[in-house]
Amino acid sequence: MKKAPFHITIGELHKRGKDTIPFEVTSNKHLVYSSPATLSYNAPGAQGFGVKRAGLTLPESIMLVVAPGCCGRSTTILGDEGGYSQRIFHLSMSENDLITGAHLTSIPQAINEIIHILDKKPKAVEICITCVDALLGTDLERVCRKATKEVGIPVIPTYMYALLREGKNAPMVDIRKSIYSLIQPTTKDLHQVNLLGYFTHLTDTCELYTLLSQIGLTTKEIGRCTTFAEYQTMGCANFNLILDKESRKAAAMMDKKFNIPYAELTRLYERDKIENQYKLFAAALGTTFDDTSFQKEADDAIAAIRKISHNITLSIGSVVNANPFELALSLMEYGFTIKTIFSEPDKDDYTYIDRISERDPTVIVYPPLSPSMINFTKGEQVDFTIGLDASYYYPETPNLAWNQEIQPFGYTGLRDFLLALGKLIEGKNA
Amino acid sequence: MKGLRKYLSPFAPDQSGAVSSLYEMGALIVINDAGGCVGNICGYDEPRWHQYRKSAICSATLRDLDAILGRDKLLIDKIGDTMEMVDCNFIALIGTPIPAVIGTDLRALKRIIENKYHIPVLAIDTNGMELYDKGQTKASLALLKEFCLKQDESQTLSSPDITIVGASALDLPSMESRATLRAFLSHEGFTTSYLEDSLETVQSAKNARLTLVVSPSGVKVAKKLQQTYHIPYICCYPLTQEDYTELSESAHHILGKETAEKKQTRDTRVKRAQLNALVTNKKVLIVHQSVIANTLRNNLFSAQRVDIATWFTSIPKEEHTKGENFSLKEEDDLLALCRKEAYDLVIGDPLLKRALPHWEGTFLPLPHFAISGALNQIDKEEDFLKGLYHA
Numbered sequence: 032m033k034k035a036p037f038h039i040t041i042g043e044l045h046k047r048g049k050d051t052i053p054f055e056v057t058s059n060k061h062l063v064y065s066s067p068a069t070l071s072y073n074a075p076g077a078q079g080f081g082v083k084r085a086g087l088t089l090p091e092s093i094m095l096v097v098a099p100g101c102c103g104r105s106t107t108i109l110g111d112e113g114g115y116s117q118r119i120f121h122l123s124m125s126e127n128d129l130i131t132g133a134h135l136t137s138i139p140q141a142i143n144e145i146i147h148i149l150d151k152k153p154k155a156v157e158i159c160i161t162c163v164d165a166l167l168g169t170d171l172e173r174v175c176r177k178a179t180k181e182v183g184i185p186v187i188p189t190y191m192y193a194l195l196r197e198g199k200n201a202p203m204v205d206i207r208k209s210i211y212s213l214i215q216p217t218t219k220d221l222h223q224v225n226l227l228g229y230f231t232h233l234t235d236t237c238e239l240y241t242l243l244s245q246i247g248l249t250t251k252e253i254g255r256c257t258t259f260a261e262y263q264t265m266g267c268a269n270f271n272l273i274l275d276k277e278s279r280k281a282a283a284m285m286d287k288k289f290n291i292p293y294a295e296l297t298r299l300y301e302r303d304k305i306e307n308q309y310k311l312f313a314a315a316l317g318t319t320f321d322d323t324s325f326q327k328e329a330d331d332a333i334a335a336i337r338k339i340s341h342n343i344t345l346s347i348g349s350v351v352n353a354n355p356f357e358l359a360l361s362l363m364e365y366g367f368t369i370k371t372i373f374s375e376p377d378k379d380d381y382t383y384i385d386r387i388s389e390r391d392p393t394v395i396v397y398p399p400l401s402p403s404m405i406n407f408t409k410g411e412q413v414d415f416t417i418g419l420d421a422s423y424y425y426p427e428t429p430n431l432a433w434n435q436e437i438q439p440f441g442y443t444g445l446r447d448f449l450l451a452l453g454k455l456i457e458g459k460n461a
Numbered sequence: 462m463k464g465l466r467k468y469l470s471p472f473a474p475d476q477s478g479a480v481s482s483l484y485e486m487g488a489l490i491v492i493n494d495a496g497g498c499v500g501n502i503c504g505y506d507e508p509r510w511h512q513y514r515k516s517a518i519c520s521a522t523l524r525d526l527d528a529i530l531g532r533d534k535l536l537i538d539k540i541g542d543t544m545e546m547v548d549c550n551f552i553a554l555i556g557t558p559i560p561a562v563i564g565t566d567l568r569a570l571k572r573i574i575e576n577k578y579h580i581p582v583l584a585i586d587t588n589g590m591e592l593y594d595k596g597q598t599k600a601s602l603a604l605l606k607e608f609c610l611k612q613d614e615s616q617t618l619s620s621p622d623i624t625i626v627g628a629s630a631l632d633l634p635s636m637e638s639r640a641t642l643r644a645f646l647s648h649e650g651f652t653t654s655y656l657e658d659s660l661e662t663v664q665s666a667k668n669a670r671l672t673l674v675v676s677p678s679g680v681k682v683a684k685k686l687q688q689t690y691h692i693p694y695i696c697c698y699p700l701t702q703e704d705y706t707e708l709s710e711s712a713h714h715i716l717g718k719e720t721a722e723k724k725q726t727r728d729t730r731v732k733r734a735q736l737n738a739l740v741t742n743k744k745v746l747i748v749h750q751s752v753i754a755n756t757l758r759n760n761l762f763s764a765q766r767v768d769i770a771t772w773f774t775s776i777p778k779e780e781h782t783k784g785e786n787f788s789l790k791e792e793d794d795l796l797a798l799c800r801k802e803a804y805d806l807v808i809g810d811p812l813l814k815r816a817l818p819h820w821e822g823t824f825l826p827l828p829h830f831a832i833s834g835a836l837n838q839i840d841k842e843e844d845f846l847k848g849l850y851h852a
């Protein structure tokens with residue numbers, strides 16, 4: 032008999048509470064099914080920014096992956112697709128290296144051979160090691176210090192430790208620490224703030240730039256730095272502003288090492304929460320923002336979407352520039368009906384799960400990583416899907432991927448999202 | 462330098478090869494990794510995963526403490542939970558660098574899981590450091606051992622004329638290749654089955670009368686069938702009209718079959734002469750999986766000399782007809798060989814051209830999925846050789 036995909040209602044999740052989330056929706060408690068929808072989970076095959084591509088946001092750097100061949104298999108393919116194939120190299124480990132550690136002593140020679148074939152000498156080298164070295168207890172910091180002396184340019188460690196995915200030093204947390212480790216703390220510029228969190232940058236029209244400039248602050252983002260020298264000036268910042276929680280460790284490191292304090296903002300799609308967040312942030316800085324024009328644009332977009340949202344059903348995936356539960360809650364507030372969410376909730380998501388449950392406890396949550404999802408053939412009928420992965424589950428349904436690399440944020444993020452969704456709906460109705 | 466890749470990323474590893482052999486078998490395939498290996502296997506080495514067919518490929522999602530403390534019981538329990546959710550014929554445990562480092566006893570796990578859940582288990586001791594063909598061979602031999610050699614003789618099975626082995630997506634020109642070859646052999650009056658199509662085709666391999674090896678990973682399997690059941694084998698992947706004719710004649714001869722009268726159809730496949738226009742009097746090196754490379758070499762009659770080189774397994778010496786056969790180990794070996802032997806022409810996956818900086822010969826493309834994956838993947842079988850005569 033054909034088995035069914037596991038699913039649970041939001042109401043049931045709410046009733047069980049955040050301390051008794053079923054194991055079927057907790058990825059490290061079951062085997063993980065690798066469907067095309069979940070590729071982003073599976074670094075180093077990750078689409079978008081995995082450790083390798085994220086590491087190469089450090090301008091004028093190169094990366095040497097020192098690992099078994101299987102860990103570097105995707106390098107050229109990703110590199111060609113992402114345009115960085117000339118900046119990433121591989122030093123393969125053999126079975127003997129597992130015992131002797133000889134691969135580590137070859138690193139300076141390998142770097143020198145790579146530099147020899149490059150048109151321009153890199154400004155920094157990132158060494159990327161993987162699960163094998165995690166288990167061997169490799170002291171990569173020491174290896175990199177030695178290599179720095181031998182090759183004459185900074186060599187820094189990066190870790191693609193899938194083994195630590197749910198740990199405090201998860202790979203995407205740790206790579207953020209690595210890429211900011213070479214900034215130069217010079218004289219403080221009281222007017223500079225670094226935006227941390229994304230490997231690209233915010234949309235040019237994002238209000239955050241304007242709001243910060245109202246109080247005399249300019250911004251730096253690694254995704255906008257084109258040279259190593261420009262990147263190093265991030266060390267002058269008065270403070271760091273975290274936009275993605277995976278940057279907290281990096282911010283803490285910069286606070287400790289370079290004396291740069293930090294604050295945090297969250298990407299939200301609930302209009303009132305965006306307003307509150309800015310108010311609190313401004314108050315913490317001892318000032319106020321004039322965000323009325325941005326509020327108005329968001330309010331206009333909300334008013335327009337409310338006119339067409341009634342009776343429209345949606346499914347939301349997790350490969351999306353949003354927290355899928357927060358996005359679902361926002362969209363319910365704007366008049367949509369949410370039928371399904373493809374995501375594995377964690378404790379932090381309960382803020383939203385409890386509120387969604389109050390509005391509609393029947394919303395169904397599918398855990399995309401559950402092996403039972405191999406049996407998924409057809410979900411509850413919906414009119415539109417949001418998130419790249421949702422299009423895998425509903426191939427015939429119009430989809431708004433909303434996983435662009437240039438990052439949406441704040442009022443403008445909400446406005447742009449609603450405009451894009453409105454366009455999709457109108458396109459179908461036309 | 463040993464192990465250094467300046468121009469190419471590593472080729473498909475053994476764990477990808479093992480999965481490619483098991484993909485269609487209805488198994489629960491458990492990659493004993495932390496998640497990254499599955500990402501590479503599914504995302505980059507398995508075109509079927511994106512295109513048309515689901516397979517229950519799962520990651521064991523090992524975490525640091527699982528590996529350090531050797532929590533095999535946790536893995537066994539996860540497999541038990543998954544069997545409640547997923548229908549499967551058997552379990553395949555695929556090794557990666559993690560079990561290689563911590564010394565996981567995959568064979569012991571096999572016995573425990575078999576006893577606990579009463580389901581066959583294949584334990585494939587890949588380690589992510591070998592190449593794909595090694596993993597394919599291990600998986601295919603394990604299939605043969607578990608489901609063919611061990612099986613009850615009295616079982617009623619189909620009896621194909623030809624079992625085709627080594628026909629993975631990593632080896633063959635396109636996703637059409639298997640269907641194209643099968644259609645041709647069917648048209649010639651043969652019944653065929655691919656070893657890795659289903660449990661039934663594995664079981665019936667012992668009843669076949671000929672094994673056709675289309676990539677080096679099939680050689681050991683063919684030899685095992687020969688030793689155990691006295692089934693002869695031939696190594697060939699037909700490329701030209703003449704290859705197809707010769708393959709048909711050889712198969713008819715070995716099987717003692719009369720050539721059936723066939724309807725005349727327009728043959729659109731490339732002719733041997735077409736492939737020779739660009740190689741006349743040239744010193745040629747072909748870099749590919751060695752069954753395809755050897756078949757292509759046999760077609761290039763007008764070349765001064767044709768050698769083959771491969772990073773993967775070479776086919777046995779008795780299958781080589783002429784020219785030299787080189788084994789490559791490092792990335793640098795290709796450039797060194799081209800300089801030493803002064804080839805005029807190199808035929809290989811387009812990505813390999815990057816590993817020949819400042820080499821002034823001519824390079825002609827012959828895509829190989831195990832090298833460049835989807836970057837140079839072709840959709841249609843007829844496009845495979847186009848670069849050799851449309852240059």
